[in-house]
Amino acid sequence: MDLNYLKRLLKIFDDSTLSELSIEEEGIKVQLARTSQQPQPVQVVTQVPVQASQVQAAPLQQPASAPPEQKSAPAEADHSANTVFSPIVGTFYRSPAPDADPFVVVGQRVAVGDTLCIIEAMKLMNEIESNLAGTIIKILVDNSQPVEYNQPLFIIKPD
Known part of the structure; x- marks a missing residue:
């Protein structure tokens, strides 16, 4: 050689x-x-802490064609003492099992702590209890329907 x-x-x-x-x-x-003479690229990530005072929500604007009194929730669904709201996002069930009787029906009297329904969230069954004594006036959600946080579920006429 x-x-x-x-x-x-x-x-x-x-x-x-x-x-x-x-x-x-x-x-x-x-x-x-061959040995690398070039520096390897390095990804630099920096995080800037966000202070609560820096973040502000944009004001909600209604479309010009929508009437000003239009509401997405029913009129009965205000945050009064006689409306029961969903505390979580999930699936609403009126009974403990598909073939069982519902926990409550319209016209039924309930006491504080009585189970009104179940909301399934992430495979966990959460019993929703009445926060006041009274009579069920209206059930606002159908069985097996998805519900959102703070969505009205029941209207109860206090005793």
């Missing part, structure tokens, strides 16, 4: 995209390996 042969090998290796080359000839072994 002569010097010109080695120089040509080095030139070919430099011009190629090979990372390693090994040649053995006449009992002489030549190994070439």
Whole structure:
């Protein structure tokens, strides 16, 4: 193996995209390996703490064509003492099992702590209890219907 042969090998290796080359000839072994001279890219992530005073919600604007008194919730669904609201997001069930009687029906009297329904959230069954004594006037949600947080569920006429 002569010097010109080695120089040509080095030139070919430099011009190629090979990372390693090994040649053995006449009992002489030549190994070439490429080491990275370029710095590896580093991703820098910085977080800036957000203060509550910096974040403000944009005011909600109604479309010009919508009447100003239009509401998405029923008129009975105000936050008065006789409306029971969903405390969580989930699926509303009127009874403990598909073939069982509902917990409450319209016209039924309930006491504080009586179970009104179940809301399933993430495979957990959450019993929703009455927060006042009275008579069920209206059930605002159908069985197996998805409900949102703070959605009205029942209207109860207090005793």
